[in-house]
Amino acid sequence: MPAQPLEAVIFDVDGTLFDSERDGHRVAFNLAFTAMGLPDRWDVATYGRLVKITGGVQRLTRWFEASGHSVADAGRLAIETHRRKTTFIQDIVASGAIQPRKGAPELVHAIRAAGVPVHVATTGTRAWVEPLLASAFGGCFDVVMTGTEVADLKPSPLVYREVLLRAGCDPARTVAIEDSANGLISATGAGLRCILARNDYTREDATAGAIIVTDELYGPEVRTWFEHRLTMPGRSCG
Ligand SMILES: [Mg+2]
Incomplete structure (x- = not known):
């Protein structure tokens, strides 16, 4: 049949x-960390573990909490970092890199x-x-x-x-x-x-x-x- x-x-x-993950989103998250004056960086292997967490804000929140920030600080930092990351990923998309x-x-x-x-x-x-x-x-x-x-x-x-x-x-x-x-x-x-x-x-x-x-x-x-x-x-x- x-x-x-x-x-x-x-x-x-x-x-x-x-x-889009390794050379797009990962790079944009790292640019956002730098723009925020934060020491955090995600290498390829680290990002490979974090990518299992869906949603950029959720991924960042879990990362900041695991890095020793209070829940309130982690949430605030995640939202601001993600806002900047969104701008960077838009630039990366516009550049044709993905x-x-x-x-x-x-x-x-x-x-x-x-x-x-x-x-x-x-x-x-x-x-x-x-x-x-x-x-x-x-x-x-x-x-x-x-x-x-x-x-x-x-x-x-x-x-x-x-x-x-x-x-x-x-x-x-x-x-x-x-x-x-x-x-x-x-x-x-x-x-x-x-x-x-x-x-x-x-x-x-x-x-x-x-x-x-x-x-x-x-x-x-x-x-x-x-x-x-x-x-x-x-x-x-x-
Ligand atoms: Mg997918």
Whole structure:
């Protein structure tokens, strides 16, 4: 029996559509520490541990608390550091330093060319998410939900539920693409199937519930899966 055609595909941003963590967000956090006159710095390995905490403010709060600041001080420092970090990441995005993940443009194009809409569910901040998406994908994405609009970040399923609601699509005929365990839990919690395309920072993440686990975003397994479910002739991405 042929596979049921897809109604929509929902993408995560950080680590899925873009290689944005190590050379984007990490650098922006370090610039923010410097601008604040703080001694803190996150090297690649340290950031690899911290990236499991979703949300920049939450990541910073936990870091400052673990560094010996009082809860009140940690919260205040986190909010101010994150405000500056958002400005730095906007500058980094504008500089073109953050590139799409290998295979991401081809995968998005193949889905759009079959007439299937693509959406975004991220817990990143809208101020940098929108220009980042525009830099590599133009106006490809129909519904873009970010951490600026939703109260609970991944692994809560809220951001995926909001995309499904706004796009009006059936979760049984939609698939999510994620790079991390937090994202996988979020997507499956919203009733979605999820392809887990892990990267260097998420290679050891738990995979329970993923329909495909791969290190390649658009490798042979993912390509074949989509070929069986993208059947409509269609439009191309403008
Ligand atoms: Mg991610």
